[in-house]
Amino acid sequence: MKYRKKPVVVDATQWFKNGDHPLDYSEDRTGFENDEFRTWSGEEAKALAWEGGVVRYYRSPNQPGDRQCQHCEHTLDHHGWIETLEGGHIVCPGDWIITGVAGEHYPCKPDIFERTYERATNQSIISQVRDEGYRAGYAQASMLTHDDAYIKGFDDATRQADGLAFTGLLCGIALATFIWGLWAAVFPSNC
Numbered sequence: 119m120k121y122r123k124k125p126v127v128v129d130a131t132q133w134f135k136n137g138d139h140p141l142d143y144s145e146d147r148t149g150f151e152n153d154e155f156r157t158w159s160g161e162e163a164k165a166l167a168w169e170g171g172v173v174r175y176y177r178s179p180n181q182p183g184d185r186q187c188q189h190c191e192h193t194l195d196h197h198g199w200i201e202t203l204e205g206g207h208i209v210c211p212g213d214w215i216i217t218g219v220a221g222e223h224y225p226c227k228p229d230i231f232e233r234t235y236e237r238a239t240n241q242s243i244i245s246q247v248r249d250e251g252y253r254a255g256y257a258q259a260s261m262l263t264h265d266d267a268y269i270k271g272f273d274d275a276t277r278q279a280d281g282l283a284f285t286g287l288l289c290g291i292a293l294a295t296f297i298w299g300l301w302a303a304v305f306p307s308n309c
């Protein structure tokens with residue numbers, strides 16, 4: 119069997135250096151400052167140019183930072199590190215970071231990215247939604263009768279609730295009158 123990938127719209131960003139990913143500073147950081155535990159906002163971490171949260175520093179004790187990368191012309195200390203669903207992965211400057219349908223991040227080489235993805239314009243997103251809507255339309259058409267029943271049922275339930283409320287009001291008045299009568303019988307007023 120042959121399969122065609124479903125057209126999904128994903129977020130992607132090309133990474134060149136620390137801090138390039140738009141979600142790098144989306145979360146607060148905690149740590150110690152002068153022996154005191156404190157929180158830094160994402161904005162503060164960004165201003166301090168700290169290590170990104172999505173693409174981290176590439177650091178390895180057995181790979182010197184000045185060593186040449188085997189995939190690109192940059193040295194390893196200019197690289198990033200990303201956690202993916204399949205484990206950690208090195209990020210070369212120029213790699214694309216894709217955010218998948220489940221919110222997961224993974225790197226993609228620029229040539230693969232170019233062959234697999236195209237810029238999603240508003241028009242292409244609209245036509246994708248329209249196509250999905252068209253397919254879902256058949257399913258929705260058969261649901262219409264159910265929706266009608268639901269609305270009718272809702273109206274009936276509202277009428278029923280109104281009726282119950284009115285009955286409750288009458289019962290309440292009757293009960294109050296009865297209790298007041300009982301009270302008057304037990305403690306007759308001399309006035």
Ligand SMILES: [Zn+2]
Pocket residue numbers: 187188189190191192197209210211
């Ligand atoms: Zn590289």
